[in-house]
C-alpha cells in the first residue's frame with residue numbers, strides 16, 4: 001500500500017533530488033513552508049512527514065500530527081534537537097533520521113571555513129577582481145604543526161580529525177566516548193585542556209541540554225588569545241552574546257560558523273531585499289574576522305543523494321517494521 005508523505009521546508013533542490021529516487025509506494029507532497037504550529041493544518045491525509053533542521057516538532061505540533069493520523073516523522077538530517085521525542089513516544093509516532101549521509105561533506109566545509117578565514121581568500125578574490133594586488137591584511141598562518149581541538153569524534157569529528165592529521169596538525173580530541181581508531185592519529189584530552197591548548201577549536205558534537213552554550217563567557221576566557229573557533233554543528237552550542245564580547249575583546253581571533261542559534265528565521269531563503277531584525281546576527285556580520293555560511297555543510301550532490309535515498313528507505317522500513325536501530329530516534 002502506498003503512503004502519503006508531506007515534505008516540509010522543501011526547496012527546489014530537495015524536490016528534484018527526492019523525485020529522482022522515489023518509488024511508486026511513496027507519494028510525496030512538497031511544501032515550501034516549515035512544519036510548525038501554523039502549518040500543521042496542511043497535514044490532513046498524510047501518513048508521514050519528512051522534515052529538516054528548522055522545522056519545529058514541539059509537543060503541540062506532535063499532538064496535532066497524532067490527531068491527523070500521522071505515524072512517522074522522517075528527519076532528513078542527522079540531528080533531531082528540534083523534535084520533542086518524549087511527545088512522539090507518548091503519541092506512538094516513530095521518528096527516524098539519516099545518521100551519516102556524508103560526514104565528509106560537513107568536515108570538508110569546516111575545513112573550508114578554517115582555510116578561508118586563515119588565508120582570507122574571500123577578501124583576496126574581491127581585491128584581485130578590482131585590480132588591487134596589495135597583500136596588506138591578508139597574512140595568514142601555516143596550518144601545519146598547529147594544535148587543533150576537535151570536540152565530538154562521531155562521524156563528522158572523525159572525518160575532520162583525519163583531514164587535519166593529513167595537514168600535519170597536532171590534533172587533540174574530546175568525546176565522552178573515545179574512538180579507538182582515532183587514538184592512532186590524535187590524542188584524547190579532557191575538554192578544559194582542549195579548550196586552553198588549541199589554536200583552532202572545531203565543534204562536532206550534537207546539541208543537547210548538556211552541550212547548549214558549551215562555548216560561553218567562561219569557556220572563551222580559558223581559550224588561547226587569537227583562537228579560531230569553527231562551528232558547523234548547531235548554533236546553540238555557542239552563546240552568541242558571549243562570542244560577540246570575545247570578538248570585541250580580541251580574545252577570539254577568527255570565528256567561522258555554518259549554524260546560528262536563531263537561524264530558523266533567517267536561513268534557507270533569499271532575504272537580500274528584507275530588513276533583517278536580528279541585531280545580534282547583524283553585529284556578527286560587522287567583524288572582519290567572522291565568516292558565516294547559511295547551513296550549507298551538508299550541501300553536496302553526494303550527501304543530498306544519500307539523504308534522499310536513506311529517508312525514502314526509512315519511510316518504507318518504518319511501514320514494514322524493519323528500521324535499523326541506527327536510524328531510529330523513537
Ligand code: NAD
Pocket residue numbers: 078079099100103106151152153154155156157174175176177204205206207210211232233234258259295296297298299
Ligand atoms: P555523531 O552522532 O556521529 O557524533 C556526535 C559525537 O559527539 C558522538 O561521538 C558523541 O559521543 C559526541 N558527544 C556527545 N556529547 C558530547 C559532549 N558533551 N562533548 C563532546 N562530544 C560529545 O554526529 P555527526 O554525524 O558527527 O554530527 C555532529 C553534529 O553535526 C550533528 O549533531 C549535527 O548537529 C551537525 N550537523 C551539521 C550539518 C551541517 O550541514 N552543518 C550536517 C550534519 C550534521
